[in-house]
Amino acid sequence: MNSAQIEIQLIASLVAIACAIPGTFLVLRKMAMISDAISHSILPGIVIGFFITHNLNAPLLIILATLTGIITVVLVEYIQKTGLVKEDTAIGLVFPALFSIGVIMIAKNANDIHLDVDAVLLGELAFAPFDRFSINGRDFGPKSLWIIGSILLGILILLFAFFKELKLSTFDKGLAASLGFSPAILHYGLMSVSSITTVGAFDAVGAILVVALMIAPAAAAYLITNDLKKMLLLATGFGVLSAISGYWLAHILDASIAGSITTMLGLLFLVVYLFAPNRGVIAVIYREKQQRTEVSLLTFLLHLKNHTEKNERHVNHLQEHINWQKVRAKNVLNLALKNNMIFIEHDIVSLTKKGNEFSSKAIDYIITNEDGQIEDMKDDFFLFRG
Helix, strand or coil, rough: HHHHHHHHHHHHHHHHHHHHHHHHHHHHHHCHHHHHHHHHHHHHHHHHHHHHHCCCCHHHHHHHHHHHHHHHHHHHHHHHHHCCCCHHHHHHHHHHHHHHHHHHHHHHHHCCCCCCCCHHCCCHHHHHHCCCCEEEEEEEEEHHHHHHHHHHHHHHHHHHHHHHHHHHHHHHHHHHCCCCCHHHHHHHHHHHHHHHHHHHHHHHHHHHHHHHHHHHHHHHHCCCCCHHHHHHHHHHHHHHHHHHHHHHHHHHHHCCCCHHHHHHHHHHHHHHHHCCCCCCCCHHHHHHHHHHHHHHHHHHHHHHHHHHHHHHHHHHHHHHHHCCCCCHHHHHHHHHCCCEEEEEEEEEEEEHHHHCCCCCHHHHHHHCCCCCHHHHHHHHHHHHHH
């Protein structure tokens, strides 16, 4: 592995970490699509800054692009607050307008230079190692590495300094305001950080990968944990994993690095979406199946509790009386036997003492709907899952 390959993976990993941190808060605040709006609408700021400085690496580009990103957020919120349209509609109105202004400016005045639409949208990590940062002829590595590294350092400092405030304003704006924190300042601060991160990663990886790195790792982490600190760690870990694996996928397929990283992000999210322990599709399906089993067994026990007639409790007629299919009736019967809720004598099903006590508690709970009563039932109730 040569130095250029190491530098590309290092730049991609730093971009992934820098994007995952603000991305986590955007996902939690249900503002994921604002990152897409910012990543496109900052284009006019970049173009104007370039026209002034004629240098793609000038700090003025970052300043103007950040201001454009904040303007985007202000416009979106202003349109949303009118009550005439929702947030997603407001985003769909604002960022295409600003982005198209940037595209027109490029098409009319910058067709003969590097600042073109393809480079802005896609970026190319493979070229990042060739743009070096040197002082007095001494090479200090790729410029993108220093830019992203500086931005990441700033993000980490801000995260540690304002973690409690960000956490509080994210989950409870009212409490944050009552404690003296300004949710508006924190909100626009987060938007500013998102804008700066987007601009810093723009030339190296492009707008599409920036959005993917901001949202996909955070969304995947959100499906796994409810703890903010763990979510931040998981999001950064997922981002780095996708960045490195995406690079090697591109190397094997001889394809776009940004496209390959985005593909790996999509695959990683799909795996988490399917197999996450609590919120994954499979876990949800399994939990729903368990709940159906619990309801079925409870229905069965209440049927026995409410009927003393032998024909109502005969093994061969249970499915007929409760309107169940044969397989389902047999499964519920076996589960009740396994948990010592019933006994069978001469093909007549009867409640055991345990089953009778539990059924009585269940009826009391249904009538009173008092949460305290369900606690005594839980140990037995969860046995219903088999």
